[in-house]
Amino acid sequence: MQFTATCPRGLEGLLAEELARLGAQDLREQPAAVHFSGELELAYRCCLWSRLANRILLQLVRARVNDAEALYRAVAGIPWEEHINPSGKLWLQFSGTNREIRNSQFGAQKAKDAVVDRLRDKTGDRPLVDRHQPDLTVALRLQRDQLDISIDLSGESLHRRGYRTHIGAAPLKENLAAALLMRCGWQEIADRGGALLDPMCGSGTILIEGAMMAADMAPGLLRGSFGFERWLGHQSDIWSRLREEALERRRRGLERDLPEIRGYDADAKVLFAAEANIARAGLERQVRVSCRAVKAFKVPSHRDVQPGLVLTNPPYGERLGEQEALRETYAELGRQLKQEFPGWLVGIFTGNPELGHSTGLKSHKQYKLYNGSIPSQLLLFEIHEGAPAGSQPPGARLSAEAEMVANRLRKNLRTTGKWATRNNIDCYRLYDADLPEYAAAIDVYRSLEGKTYAHVQEYRAPAQIPEEKARSRLRDLVRAVEQVLEIPQADISIKERRRHTHKGGGQYQRGAESGRSFWVNEEGAELEVNLWDYLDTGLFLDHRPVRRYLREFASGKRFLNLFCYTASATVQAALGGCAQSTSVDMSKTYQAWAARNFRRNGLDPYRHQLVEADCLEWLQAAQQNRRGGYDLIFLDPPSFSNSARMRGVLDIQRDHETLIRQCMVLLAPGGTLVFSNNLRSFKMGEGISGEFEVENLSGKMLDKDFQRNPRIHNVWKIRQS
Incomplete structure (x- = not known):
């Protein structure tokens, strides 16, 4: 069977590792999800044991859907009578749009009609639609023209374990708390007897998740129900066996002598919520909380506490108060950690890394995560014996x-x-x-x-x-x-x-090969960057607004990217919903780089074509072969190039009129050419301005970080008059 586990952004790699440990095969990551395969027992095990997933979906069908009728046919073709009692309760969750299905509510209505009509035709009865207690939840996800139809085996999101009925003012979701613990290596620390302390524990989520991990407790044991329990394909014997196994593992785990797990908070009221949650989780003997201000945070003295992990999620400023008022809290935490916790690992999870620096600690690792919609970081610090953490090494004073x-x-x-x-x-x-x-x-x-x-x-x-x-x-x-x-x-x-060099001259010269590349995020696109091996990094930062503009403008369009480099603009256009794309560049190195960017972002190679060719020759051939019909073209040539592989020498000031006219021939009626270059002395030819409708967008295509020099690049929108 084919399954998908969904998760918060930033947890995909950790979730894939967890699923592999549970027995999943054929793992494939994508933003906020991991696809995998296995038997139904594996899906049950994941629902019960995954500490990171939001939902486990059983994929039924993947179909190409370009309009409402195709959507109806794809859904109606599934034997729903094998999945739900015709008189039962049904709920459908629909996400995504394409050129014809432009509203998710419309998509959900059409899919619901298909399920109901199928059941009425086959059985003479129809289910009720009920989102609160459905017997079957169907998840439909439309991405451009590809529709995935799945059964949600989870029911309520898996992060809702069942123990948290009381929450503080800024709650941390249970699966995010578990992810923080995993990033800190808590399981290994617990196995060697190290303690877990939280100086600002709030409603106790980090402590409870840490205790459940240390005691080998399945996170799903306290839940009232799962979505698969009312599904007609449910195999109750398998589920009963897995649940009994989990209960036995919990019994053995709680009989062990667990390390010290303790939390503190200056707010006595929030500790009532923490105590209620701890009791509901059945961990009163394992987890304790008490009222204490940060300035009194010390290692518990009542027993032999082994150095371990201090992990906390302090206020960020945006949610619970002004940043300036919180700086002293962070600074006080840093002072206590330096003084009282040598030999400990410290994790601070914050949506304001600048406040994290106020601790005076120097982090040796940082992990980017999201707390809901808030971009956040987990900062890790090692508190060493003898020297204050974060102090500069001898001789490091600046001139x-x-x-x-x-x-x-x-x-x-x-x-x-x-x-x-x-x-x-x-x-x-x-x-x-x-x-x-x-x-x-x-x-x-x-x-x-x-x-x-x-x-x-x-x-x-x-x-x-x-x-x-x-x-x-x-x-x-x-x-x-x-x-x-x-x-x-x-x-x-x-x-x-040199200052004037950008996308020309020596952009393909290589340094000593290091192989040091990494992935970055740009507005949801994941792009490969290499700072060492080439003159440029693979991502022109000054073109960020241009890529944003192309993405916003690309929906449903046929897109052509000339001199595409690593095709980051194409990735953005594809994520913006372009119907198909062609990206042309003559460099083997950067075509391979572009292909990696495409794979990372799940682009279909049949719809998004990479062409290794001299753009000058390709344009000429495209005209001769009457290729065209592009709705959107991005022309971003180097200022100057005399590459040995090119047909001739390219001088953008001299040659831009020819290039623009060749591109305009390839445009579909009503299409748009976006022309960009980085020659600071560039002047648009009068012939182009007189022949076409030309708009200079240069001033609008500068983000704050490049506004020091408004002539950093030129961007023009060109259409037929």
Whole structure:
């Protein structure tokens, strides 16, 4: 059988590992879900034992659906009489749209009609529609023209374990709490006898999930019911056996001497909720809470407590109070941890990493997760004996010149950095020659795992600057980046590069092969970045608004991407719902890179075609063969190229009119060409302005991090007059 486990964003990798341990096969990750295969017993086991999944779906059919009638036929073709009693209760959950089915409510209504009509035709009876206590929940997901029809075996979301009837003001979902514990290696810490403490425990979710893991308790044991229990395909003998096995494992686990698991909170009222939840979970003997302020947080002294894990989810500022008022709370926590917890691992989960830095601790690992819709980070710290955590190593003090650069970087973090955080932007320009003596661009990249990297592109120094002075300034710059961003020099990529070079000249020159690539998020797209092996990184940050524009404009359109590089623009257009795409570039390296981006984001290679070709020759051939009908074309050529593989030399100022006219021939009626280049002296030819409807979008295509230089790139929208 084919199954899908859904989960919160950021937990896909952990969920895949958990499902593999439970026996799942053929695992395949996608955003917020993991697909796998196995027997029905495996699905039951996942419902009972998964600490991370939201739902377990049994896939019935995957069908191509391009309109409402095709949707009706696909749903009506399923033998629903084998899944639900005709007089039972039914609920359908429909998500997604395409060009013809533009409303999920309409899709749900059409699917419901198909199920009801099928059952009435086969049995003479029809089910009631009831979302609260259905006998069968059907999950339908439409992505462009592909429809997945599944049975929801979970019923209520699996994160609802059944023990939490009382919650605090800012609750942490149970499966997210379990994920934090897993990221911290809690199971291994518990196995060696290490303790679990939470100094701001709220309603106790982290503590309860930690105790359930340590005691080998199935998270689904306390639930009242699962969706599969009223499904006609349910095999109760298998389920009864699995449940009895879980009950026996819980009995044995609770008989063991578990490590100390204890929580504190300054709010006595929220501790009543924690105590009620702990009692409902049956863990009164294993988990204790007491009222204590952060400034009194210490290792419990009543028993021999082994160093272990301090894990907490403090207030973020956005939810429970002003950030400035919370800084002292975080700082006090940091002071107590340094003084009282040497040898412990500390995890702080926060939606405001800047507040996390107020602890004065230096994190050695960061994981990016989401608390609901809030982008958040799990910051991990090791508290060492002897030296205050986060202190600088000997000799790390910055020179006066480097301190000047560091102050500018700190200022930019308070402005551009906060802007990026608010807008969920993980990759952005932090500094662009703000101080003339330190002529460089510094870009920040945060990986999907939450690790921070820096990309330093030094602009070539003027001829009158001695080489040694230029090298000294570069060293100052790198030291400042290392200290302000709190990252090791190994995670800083350093390149020398002329200011005017962008997508031309030497963009395909390679450095020493490192193989150090990682994945980043850009508005839901996951894109591969390599800071070391090439002059450029695989993602042009200044084109972020252009990609956003293409995504918003692409729904239902045939899209052509010329000089596509790593095809990040195509990925965004595809996620925006373009009907199909063609991406052309002559580089084997970047075509392979684009293919990895496509696979990572689940793009269908039959609908999204990669073409390795010289764009100049491809355009000429496309005209001769009367290829065309594109609704949206993105033309983003280098400013200059004389690559040995090209038919000739490309000079964008000289050649842009020819390129634009060739593209306009390929447009369908009413289509749009988006033309971009990075030649700062570029001027649009008068012939183009007179022949077509031309709109200069350059000023609208600058995000905050690139507004220092409004001539960073040119963007034009061109349509037939």
